[in-house]
Amino acid sequence: MTRLYHVPLSPFCRKVRLTLAEKKVEVELVEERYWEQDPEFLRRNPAAKVPVIRLNGKTMTExxxxxxxxxxxxxxPRLMPKDPEARYEVRRLCAWFDDKFHAEVTSKLVYERVNKKMMKQGYPDSKNVKFGAVRIKYHLDYMHWLLESRRWLAGNEMTLADFAAAAHLSSLDYISDVDWNRSQTVKDWYAKIKSRPSFRSLLADQVSGFPPPAHYADLDF
Known part of the structure; x- marks a missing residue:
């Protein structure tokens, strides 16, 4: 069976989990405390990052x-368009969320509030938390702008771009850091993707010491 070494609230792991579930690939989830630098894990990925997947006899990262x-x-089902320009747009948005959104929002909120405690690295940095709380507004507004002219983020079909965005937002939603009242358009998009069967395992996640809010697993918010 396919095995995925992951951390529950990692948006990068969540993006892979969504893709696997959408493709109907059965997977064994193995929670990996990558920050402990376990030698066995470092043999799988010397970069000491998750996700790491064991698939078809191969170990793959990133x-x-x-x-x-x-x-x-x-x-x-297809998660990348056939048209080169459309594929470019999907990759551009995946990079947007995995690079810019992650640096400005996820790392400032999820990592400060949750990861630091798990890694025993002290208390959240209030400046980082405030910065992330401000920047998420900008990103939600950008998503609103995209969705005003498209059914999904990269176009009229659901793609990996939607999974990249939903992976980050679901991690933030777990700790109640998304203002869903800011954009009904973005909220409707998230409700649509959140209702997919591939999202079920994410909604069942439980992180010790961090219970999710009541609305987290509610498909109707």
């Missing part, structure tokens, strides 16, 4: 590369 490998080897 979430975007894993997701595109799954797309190439399990083409249905």
């Amino acid at each position: 979430s975007q590369a894993i997701c595109e490998y799954l797309e190439d080897t399990i083409p249905e």
Whole structure:
């Protein structure tokens, strides 16, 4: 069976989990405390990062590369368009969320509030938390702008771009750091993707010491 070494609230792991579930690939989830630098884990990935997947006899790392490998080897259902320009837009938005959104929001909120405690690195840095709380507004507004002219983030079909965005927002929603009242358009998009069967395992996540809010697993918010 496919095995995924992951951390529950890692958006990069969540993006891979969504892709696997959408492709109907059964997977064994193994929670990996990567910060402990376990020698066995370092043999799997010397970069000491998750996700790491064991698939088809191969060990693979880096979430975007894993997701595109799954797309190439399990083409249905499609999560990347056929048109080169449309594929570019999907990759651009995946990079937007995994780089810019992560640096400005996820790392400032989820990592400060949750990861620091798990890693026993002290208390959240209030400046980082405030910065993340301000920047998420900008990103929600950008998503609103995209969705005003598209059914999904990268176009009229659901793609990996939607999974990248939903992976980050679901991690933030677990700790009640998304103002869903800021944009009904974005809220409707999230409700639509949150209702997919591939999202069920994410909604069942439980992180010790951090109970999710009541609305987290509620498909109707």
